[in-house]
Amino acid sequence: MSSQQVERERTFALSDGQQLPDLDGLLRTGRSQVHRMRAVYLDTADLLLIRHRVTLRRREGGPDEGWHAKLPRPDGSRLELHAAMTQGPGRTRVPAGHLRAVAAALGPAWPTGVEATLLPVATLLTERTQTDLLDDGGSVVATLCDDRVVALPEDRRWRELEVELVPAAVDDALLDEVSERFAAQGVLPSDSPSKLGRALGKRPDRAARGESLRSRDPAAAVLHSYLSTQVAGIVGREEDLRADAPDAVHKARVATRRLRSALRTFDRLLDREVTDPLRDEVAWLAGLLGAPRDAEVVRDRVLGRLEGLPPELVVGDVVGLARACLTEEHARAHEALVEGMSGERYLALTDSLLDLLADPPWRGRAGRRADEVLPALVEKAAGRVARSVRRTRAHDDPDGPEALRERHVTRRRAKAVRYAWEALAPALGPDAAESARRWEEVTEVLGELQDVVVARARLLELAATAEHAGVPSFSLGVVAGEDRVAVADLTARGDEAVDRALQP
Template sequence: MRQLETERKFEIEQGAPLPGLAGLVQVGEAREHRMRAAYVDTPDLLLVRHRMTLRHREGGGDEGWHLKLPHDGSTRLEIHAPLGEGPGRLRVPEGHRAEVARALGDAWPTGAAAALLPAAVLSTHRVEVDLLDDGGVVVAQLCDDTVTALPAGQTWRELEVELVGGDEDLLDAITARLEDQGIQVSDSPSKLSRALGDRPDRAARGEGPTPQDPAADVLHAYLAAQLATILGREDDVRNDVPDAVHKVRVATRRLRSALRTFRRVLRRETTDPLRDELRWLGEMLGGPRDAEVMRERILAGLDGLPERDVRGPVRERVTTELDRRHDEAHRALVAALDSDRHLELTDRLVELLAEPPWRARARKKARRVMPALVAEASALTDREWAAAQTEEDAEQRLHLQHETRKRAKAVRYAWEALAPAFGDDAVAAAARWEQVTESLGGVQDSVVAIGWLRELADLARAAGEETFTYGVLVGRAEEQRVGLVSTAESAFSEAGGSHDQVNGR
């Protein structure tokens, strides 16, 4: 449904009586509503900076998705869509997304930058009355709203007058009457603008939270960035656009890792079940991605062999088999993205951003909370690595190295989460831990490649093909694994003590 909306908002003190409008209009019976509206925007608040609002409202007489676009003066174009039901109900309707893209034109971004995520949640206690002319016809509505906004947590009261059958002259007359009684037109064009404060201007300048801001602000910005990638690149994943699966898989891992590393600032009864579901999504993304990585790795290994060591149709078998595995895994991934399980997961992630389950320490300054949590994760990684280094059983040593890699990734991702706020020191710490994860990742890739090569050799043997080349490749992968363990030792020495080098500015 599309309609033009003409309204004005006014400032009014808490506890102040409603203004008198005698002689202008008659006042009807009061109706009371309690509403919750989740406003969504791009990560850099592009909509509100272009005087647009898009919200999902529950409660009141007009539940649904509302998109408001600038039109003329006090008038805006409002486009309604009904609330969704079941899994996926918090996804922005495609029609609304298309309207936003059309309105922004060339300013509309692509990929993660175009993801629409919760920007604020407003809970409103509304007392609504009809304003009638002398014949009893409704010409406007007066809404007395008490608003509580998250994430800022501020509360205010405002009046809103919306024309129903009246004209701008009536709205001007009501405005003059209210101003005579000390009630001024609001400086904020919308509730959302008031709730966001200077965030849109800061977003336009590329400014984010600082170490002096609450830990909640720093972590929320990071979680939002990962969810933007997951949602914003979903179509690319479906279409198997190059690198899309990889980027979404990494974002899924980062999101899951952050919920673990910074669990002391979040209520785990909410975040732990989410981590379980993110693990499932990561596994589904891993199928086609692992096939891609192994195909590239094994073919690169073949390119590095002398021609005399490549015996039989090795390249053809590797390409055919791993392409087949990739295609099967990608079909399974698309089916997972279409499933109620995935839709429910994305709904829960949207709710996580809309109303995060913060614990008390989340309100403390980031510099007092977050580096210490990263230090804890770093210490756990050091202990895991020490255990791997002293383990005598080869199988168990490989397992501990793999566990160390996962913990090291958590430390790397944690420093990346802090980097926008904490600056160069955190960036450098993340880079040092990236060296650890890359070297240990190479160790794990070598182990996985050996397993895949042995499977391919079995298939070749069953087809009557020569398997010599597979054995050569296995030997080279084992050599690479041993060398990368030594590289990891050096990288660990460089990364140690990173938390002592990061100071909140």
């Protein structure tokens, strides 16, 4: 069930020790209650909603617990929509009616695709003393809320008063009288238009100007921005993943890798009791995504190689057999992905991802400047790459199975370094971006090597299938032989790229 009403309220600033203003002669006070509330506000990455005077939140605790959307009206007031909050897996999902209303309110400004993903941008913890305000007849005409607020993730704290007319109350003239009475006692309207506006500070203005993070920003702010991007890359592609839209699986899988890597590389700034179980669940999703992605890569590579052979080297209908086998393999993997995304485990995972952004488990030096904390953690990750390289080069056969397995480990660790520098680049600038570029070269070459190794193994399986089906496997052997030459070339290029990346 959902409902709507016109919001009629005023907010006033109050210092922590200041006395409540007196309304004697205007209104009488009635019942008082204390509520402890947690409100998670959602917005796009560039804070599009708040910049258009739209707010969307999920509030836990208090008499109006549930989902709230506040939409601007032509007369300057705001329409408030309310919907009940669900429990269990999927509880963080915005109600469809609220989502449609927000999109309609923004009109042409509403983005599409991943850019439209709504993620937690602030969490307000409020201790509210709520008092009924009565008219001479004893009817409740308004509520007075004395709020003490803590805003996360910046940990801003303040106190404010909020006076809101009940829906059936008299007109807004009563609010004018309350404001005059408060002003006479030194209690003035708040400078901030809303709690969310105060929590976000200058972030909306910076977003509107397209300003990036700065090196002097807290490490937590830099990481929160990066984690938000990766979570959006996962939950913002659900429809495309189900439809098997081009490149959707690949991009979502990369987002899972980047997310897990960031939680690992920067784990000294996070409570691992929270993030380690989350990394495990993201790994489960990565596995679901990996199967159709790997099948897609092998299919495209094998078919591309077979179709690129000179006609005289294509013996029998080997292309048709390979296409049928590999297409069926991809279809089965995609079906398993969709099935997994339809279950409670996936819903619970997306809840956990959004909870991570709403209340990040920071610890240690997360509040220190980004340039003082983060580069050293990336260098530690680079040290793990160097150790893996030394183990690889200790093998007698640089292209043998053991060396190739160690190069795969090197590739994974190099990806962690690349992703980390990419996370830091918006704040730390060109030097971090150049480091990311060097490590990207490493991961691209070693990634191509891994694709060749996986495809070569699949070629051998296809050869056995072809022989069983009575289709000559000669062409598959030709491609496998060419790939063996490619492995030697890629291992040499990978070694050179790693050496360049590890240079001071």
